[in-house]
Amino acid sequence: MAHPTILPVRTLAPAYDYIVVGSGSGGCAVARRLVEGSDATVLLIEAGPAGLDVAALDDPAAWVPLGRSAYDWGYDYAPTERVNGRTIGIPRGKVLGGSSSINAMMWYRGHPMDYDAWEEAGCEGWSFADVLPFFKRAEDWEDGETALRGAGGPLRIERGAPVHPVADAMLGGAAELGIPVIDDPNGPDNEGAAIANFNISGGKRCSSATGYLRPILAHPRLTVLTGSLAVCLGFEHRHCVSVKHLVEGRLCETRATTQVVLALGAIDTPRLLMQSGIGDPAELYWLGVDVLAALPGVGRNLQDHPLVQSCVFRARQPLGPVVGNGGGTMINWKSSAALPQADLHAFPIQGNGAEARIRELHDLSGEVFSIGCGLMRSKSIGHLRLLGAEPGARMEIQPNYLAEQADLDALIISVETVLDLVQTRAYADWFGGHLAPAPRLSRREIVAYIRNACSTFFHVCGTCAMGAGEMAVTDARLRVRGVEGLTIADASVIPIIPTCNTHAPVTMIGERAADFLLRAA
Incomplete structure (x- = not known):
């Protein structure tokens, strides 16, 4: 019987070039590309466990019970009369790979018009022609490379x-x-x-943790820290310089010398921003949080x-x-x-x-x-x-x-x-x-x-939408407006929900975020 993979033991350094918070579809892509594409040090923080080589996560037929398991955050949608007062569970992965480790393994990017609509909504450079290379970069499609499909990428994609x-x-x-x-x-x-197209390889789930992280776990410039909840961001003169997070139950502050990348998903990225003083001033005042950056779009535009x-x-x-x-x-x-x-x-x-x-x-x-x-x-x-x-x-x-x-x-x-x-x-x-x-x-x-x-x-997105209007939270390069040193690379930046499962689009977003960061370095 296979035993779960144990992560390399590394002493947590006081500072890293990049800190990536959240190891889901976007965060794993960012961490992999930063490590491979630069000489930077990278800290990847995950609140959940490692979960590598766990049979329940690897078995494609066993995914449904993973919602409400130890690998799920346990979130719910609030009831309304339109759904007859029912509370609807919204599973979100709390494990390396995030929701890619507990989802139905569908790889699906939607229609080209979905991304052309993003550009038309003010997201310059996000047309389908712009994003296609980044979808292809992620893929290892069973039929090989074509004009529309990629081969040799981190994520294996096969027909059922x-x-x-x-x-x-x-x-x-x-x-x-x-x-x-x-x-x-x-x-x-x-x-x-x-x-359908599935992230399945050899009869096992191919999550973002499996495809993107596993090959680089031993890399000396990568530190993967699991079981660590991020609780606040640290700023100096409106520049994000650190992440405050729990390590074995104690609050720790780790500094980022170049950039902090938020990839906690469409629920926890806006939560962390608001806890750090970034959001609608009226909401922050009600919470008793000092306003660092007035961005009323944080937490709005939720789509599923x-x-x-x-x-x-x-x-x-x-x-x-x-x-x-x-x-x-x-x-x-x-x-x-x-x-x-x-x-x-x-x-x-x-x-x-x-x-x-x-x-x-x-x-x-x-x-x-x-x-x-x-x-x-x-x-x-x-x-x-x-x-x-x-x-x-x-x-x-x-x-x-x-x-x-x-x-x-x-x-x-x-x-x-x-x-x-x-x-x-x-x-x-x-x-x-x-x-x-x-x-x-x-x-x-x-x-x-x-x-x-x-x-x-399970396609929640849009709560920190990119764009150019007053409700936009990031610009078209995924940088949080009103502050410096802070990028978002997850489903929260999606301005208009695409006609597909969100794992593939969020992976593409992670690939693009890393590309933006590497070009800026």
Whole structure:
């Protein structure tokens, strides 16, 4: 049996050239490129454990229980009447690799128009043509390098093989509904049904910790410190010069001579900024925190894709052992033919994938399969608020799911399409009847089902958005406005949520952040 990897033991130095706080998809990329591309010393601080060579993290089929495990921060979205007062869990990785170590391993960059929209929103240099080289730099695609795909990068990307028959039925069913079957959802256009791309190598998860960090763990200029919670940033004359963090329960201040890079994610990066006096002055005053930099956009613009979790069906035969991550394929399609790009997404689940309230309301016993569906061009915008300034204080994390009628209208179409999908000939060997929801629902009944089934794709982002307006927190080079020596390299800088899982975009952001820093050095 494999034993967990033990990190090199290094004495914590008083100062480093760079301090990277957070070891998720962005932070691992930044640390790797800084070490390889310069002669700088780098400290990578992670609040969670190392988690390398832990069977539960490596096994693609075991990812679902990792939410609410020792490797999860345990955050929740605040309830609203739009989701019938339910509290929705929002798993975030608390381990080396961050959420890339506990997620569903999907590698998916969305549509080129997603990034062109970033540039149009004031993020100069973030068009798809600008970001494509950085997506490619991260990739080790199983089919090798093409104009759109990369090879030899830190993250192995493979199609799910073999594909479970209930996942394969999604491809045939989509074709019967007039949705094209495409070879690669990261190809020229993402509209259609396809075998998914996964960060899986040799049957094991390839997280950012595995791909980016493991090869350089022994490098003498890299120190990886786990079990260390960052609680505040230190400034001298508005220049970020240090990170205050807990080491074995004691507060320690470590200095950065060149730059501090925040990569704690869309929840904890704004938290750390506000605890350090960077944010909306009114919020900071309420918290009793002195204002260092007035940036009202900190904690605003929170975005996440709403997921209907899920539609559940009786299976005509046993599904057998779980293959891959329990999914295997995907569909992207338009809720309206007039749209310029696909906005809806669905994926198979080899078993019961229903939200807790749906399990309470429906008998889902026996052999079942599920299809999750959701909206990838959601319009509803939420926020994050600190309810206390001390480390570990409660937060109000509010995505405002279904606040925009357009989001609800699109989700209705997604559910209707899934109910049509299982009636196709491709599902003849598998579909044995509707369990949740019931067939032939009225619009009102579908809305009621969506409100009970609404959950998260785990794609929270946008809370420290880059841009040029007064609500922008970083500039287009990911530098925090109003201060010096501070960069952000995580999902919080995303100005408009892309139509995809966020691991790939955040990895690209980390690659770009490192490139900006190395060019400035």
